[in-house]
Amino acid sequence: MTLQDTTTAHLPQVHLPRNPGMPLDMDWVMRAQANTSAIERRAASLPGRRSVKKDYQAAWLCKAISLIDLTTLAGDDTDARVRRLCAKARKPVSAPLLDALGMTGLTTGAVCVYHDMVPVAVDALAGSGIPVAAVSTGFPAGLSPFHLRLAEIGESVAAGAQEIDIVISRRHVLTGNWQALYDEMAQMRAACGAAHVKAILATGELGTLRNVARASLVCMMAGADFIKTSTGKEGVNATLPVTLTMIRAIRDYHAATGICVGYKPAGGISKAKDALVYLSMIKDELGDRWLQPDLFRFGASSLLGDIERQLEHHVSGSYSAGWRHAMA
Structure with missing residues (x-):
């Protein structure tokens, strides 16, 4: 990958057919297993087996920026904070640094906010081509009345959100009620209409990797359109073993149906070196096509600051203070 290979953001599945879904195949779901020890060994080996340096590392880091769902999901969010975050999404790296890297037109993949902040974000991003993603369906627990969860999706879509990050009911996974999970997901997908839906599995609360694999298949x-690891609010969020489990489910689904489903790890990914490991895993397991914003996103906020700091080191040879790369 060279610096020129990095693309700007676009909506999920613009160039590919959306996932239409399929009837629930319980035989397939129950065949899904996860060899936890083998998955953990593979995940642990990856950081030491894949390494990129110098210009190649800078190119991969620019690619990572284009795949970030720049996120603020705090109880004290304000209009001003969201507008500052949107300004950062439009210009995630300082102009002199981009010039030194030979980069133009770099933006983040999307901005992700609570429903109340959707109109502000839509206004702040007008004309940029950067979509607004809204977390929905009683985020983060997903325990509000179901009709209200569906209504919340509709409100966010009406407000201009082009992507909806929904949360599943974890109890359906923990009790093995796959039909209930399927029905819930299908209704949420329908409520999203033209907006693309990312299903948050909250993997840290699902108990086992086998449950993660089965929940991934049922949601697809x-x-x-996407399956996503976490809300970022659980005790354990995105991990490499969970990622390997989910992307292999995506690979199996693609092999069986021909449909590409996206993947979004979220929560706890804050260092540039971590982003490089995730990207290398995606390249190894799914191929280059998944290294585009329509099929891969990072759910993150502080990650961008560390990437910008690493890029400045690449250009200048010196690390800068963290405050020079504030998010908002």
């Missing part, structure tokens, strides 16, 4: 069968 019900029409999820």
Whole structure:
């Protein structure tokens, strides 16, 4: 990958058919297993087996920026904070640094906010081509009345959100009620209409990697455009073993249906070196096509600051203070 290979953001699945879903195949779901020890060994080996340096590292880091869903999901969010975050999404790296790297037109993949902040974000991003993603369906627990969760999706879409990050009911996974999970996901997918839906599995609360694999398949069968690890609010969020489990489910689904489903790790990914490991895993397991914003996103905020700091080191040879790369 060279610096020129980095693309700007676009909506999920613009160039590919959306996932239409399929009838729930319980035989397939129950066949899904996860060899936890083998998955953990593979995940642990990856950081030491894949390394990129110098210009190649800078190119990969620019690619990572284009795949970030720049996120603020705090109880004290304000209009001003969201507008500053949107300004950062439009110009994630300082102009002199981009000039030194030979980069133009670099933006983040999307901006992700609570429903109340959707109109502000839509206004702040007008004309940029950067979509607004809204977390929905009683985020982060997903325990509000179901009709209200569906209504919340509709409100966010009406406000201009082009992507909806929904949360599943974890109890359906923990009790093995796959039909209930399928029905819930299908109704949420329908409520999103033209907006693309990312299904948050909250993997840290699902108990086992086998549950993660089965929940991934069920959500894809019900029409999820993306599957996503976490809300960022659980005790354990994105991990490499979970990622390997989910992207292999994506690979299996693609092999069986021909449909590409996206993947979004979220929560706890804050260092540039971590982003490089995730990208290398995606390249190894799914191929280059998944290294585009329509099929891969990072759910992150502080990650961008560390990437910008690493890029400045690449250009100048010196690390800068963290305050020079504030998010908002």
